[in-house]
Amino acid sequence: MTTDWLAWHRDYEDPSSQLSRRLVVVRRRVGESLDALGADARRVLSLCAGTGGDLLPELAARPRLSPETLLVEANAELVDAARAAAASAALDHVRVRCADAGRLASFADVLPVDLLLLCGIFGNLSGRDIQRTVSAAPGMLRRGALVVWTRGRFEGEDLRPTVRRWFVDTGFDEVAYDGEPESYGVGVARWAGPGPGGREVPERLFTFVR
Numbered sequence: 001m002t003t004d005w006l007a008w009h010r011d012y013e014d015p016s017s018q019l020s021r022r023l024v025v026v027r028r029r030v031g032e033s034l035d036a037l038g039a040d041a042r043r044v045l046s047l048c049a050g051t052g053g054d055l056l057p058e059l060a061a062r063p064r065l066s067p068e069t070l071l072v073e074a075n076a077e078l079v080d081a082a083r084a085a086a087a088s089a090a091l092d093h094v095r096v097r098c099a100d101a102g103r104l105a106s107f108a109d110v111l112p113v114d115l116l117l118l119c120g121i122f123g124n125l126s127g128r129d130i131q132r133t134v135s136a137a138p139g140m141l142r143r144g145a146l147v148v149w150t151r152g153r154f155e156g157e158d159l160r161p162t163v164r165r166w167f168v169d170t171g172f173d174e175v176a177y178d179g180e181p182e183s184y185g186v187g188v189a190r191w192a193g194p195g196p197g198g199r200e201v202p203e204r205l206f207t208f209v210r
């Protein structure tokens, strides 16, 4: 990893930053997803979770839902921050694991899940790794599960329509998409196919290139 992810998170301190505006949308979509799942939100997984600012407040706002939740994050300081946020919101059902989220072994014990967050990941992967992750996702999900994902528009490259298509081509239904005119893209996809049985998830889903 070459990016300073602690510094990257500082943009959240400025409410007018692009990242903060994206967070508002991600939180709204995460909250809607939890509401739509209701009691079926039994397990939640967030990969490359950062401080959990997109998921933890939405869980805290829904005390009647207490899904077994795992956040996987590689940066130890961000893990500490996420653990502190979960503890201060009394989210006893949330665990934060310091591990490489690109490895299946880092979260295989909680699969299949009902809500999967893939936020702030796709902008740091090769197209091939994004596609591998999208097509492997059904093997990680229960029938009816939801995936909240993000991908930004880069200068000279807008992969957002391609990522949306990859989800649909994999067999997901697109529930929501927020993008233009903003440079972020936030998608929600539902897996309406059969549960994970028989679908193999590769040992390595992705490796960050930034």
Ligand SMILES: C[S@@+](CC[C@H](N)C(=O)[O-])C[C@H]1O[C@@H](n2cnc3c(N)ncnc32)[C@H](O)[C@@H]1O
Binding pocket: 001, 005, 008, 047, 048, 049, 050, 051, 052, 054, 072, 073, 074, 075, 078, 099, 100, 101, 102, 119, 120, 121, 208
């Ligand atoms: C772009 S940030 C996104 C954080 C959060 N999901 C968000 O949207 O605010 C990427 C995060 O992935 C973490 N990360 C990078 N490589 C990772 C890996 N292999 N496994 C787990 N986390 C990783 C970084 O430390 C950073 O917190």
